[in-house]
Amino acid sequence: MAKKDSKILDKSTEEKIKSAARLLFQQKGFAATRTRDIAQESGINLALLNYYFRSKEKLFELIMMEALTGFFAVLKSVINDSNSSFEDKLDLLVETYITRLLVNEDIPMFILSEIRSNPKALLKVINAERLMIDSVFIHQLQKQIEAGVYKPIHPNHFLMNFMGLTVFPFVAKPMILHLGDGNETEFRKHLEERKRLIPIWIKALLNT
């Protein structure tokens, strides 16, 4: 934001450090990541890390903040749009998230595992609690249930099912590859298929 007027496309030092930090923090978590490794990975010197970001912790908070806001930006914009139907939102959410996660597979594990050690981090970014449960999305679901389109279900179950089907494969990828017959490419192919399948499945669950 500050010094982004540079006409050159080369990443600034600051950006190089952030990229490396993102990579390492997301792969290994805060505690297992060494600032020295971040420095090396970004091709700069260790001292510059502190010069730009003051401390490992500050740098981490920045990365986590950006990951969280990025992750929830989509969600927030979609689930409270009153111009689209429940079914539209369902399609859009699944499609958008799987697409994004396929280019950045480590995000869910990163967020979930780090939040476990520091749950307050969530509060800063998603100031609104009950973000999902109070959304237009869920209200529309309840309308549909009242109208008899779907069978009754508790919103929390719906939430668990929806997220479970969509993001769990990314969290459990190593295990799934090991238990199943999967190689990397098979895995990605299945995830692509799930963009289409999950909305269908979710509706099936809502009719059961």
Add this chain to the structure above:
Amino acid sequence: MAKKDSKILDKSTEEKIKSAARLLFQQKGFAATRTRDIAQESGINLALLNYYFRSKEKLFELIMMEALTGFFAVLKSVINDSNSSFEDKLDLLVETYITRLLVNEDIPMFILSEIRSNPKALLKVINAERLMIDSVFIHQLQKQIEAGVYKPIHPNHFLMNFMGLTVFPFVAKPMILHLGDGNETEFRKHLEERKRLIPIWIKALLNT
């Protein structure tokens, strides 16, 4: 195994250390856990940790090994039992895992996040790859599909759906509590309900 002849029920020092280590490693992961904290938590002295387990790493490997074998013991015994039907296995697996995880909620996150940094750890314990995909359980599913009882589905999708619905809530608990209306007790109540619901849902998916 070695010195378990003690007639006293008090936990041995070795066992006290292991309990504390289990607690801390599972909550915070390997890198964020300090051996000093394990010592303090178990009420013994730091030196004893190395006396019994040689190093932090060795202790961790032991804890992880036990977690993995515990986690997969159930799975292995159930999925290759040829005397029970596909549907029986489904019920039993969901019931067993939710029950166990409700008393030890950190296990899935612990396994999944540590495996990410060290995927080879899996190989040691689950020497058999394709454990799931080559099981009687999955073969029975395919028989049912051939018989027209269920619609075709790729085993990997089935695996992702099954695990996603069952274990994801435990992995994402903090997020789910935050996004939903959940307090701790609601959460547990929903998980109890899911013992009954998930098998029904899975069958619904298999008919879609």
Add this chain to the structure above:
DNA sequence: GTCTATATACGGATAGAC
């Protein structure tokens, strides 16, 4: 087996030259 004291290494952070 259990403790206190300590060796040793490592990782985060800064001083200061350029």
Add this chain to the structure above:
DNA sequence: GTCTATCCGTATATAGAC
């Protein structure tokens, strides 16, 4: 802004008395 050299706290591990 960027580097090298270094400080200093902390964490693992061990020595050695009891």
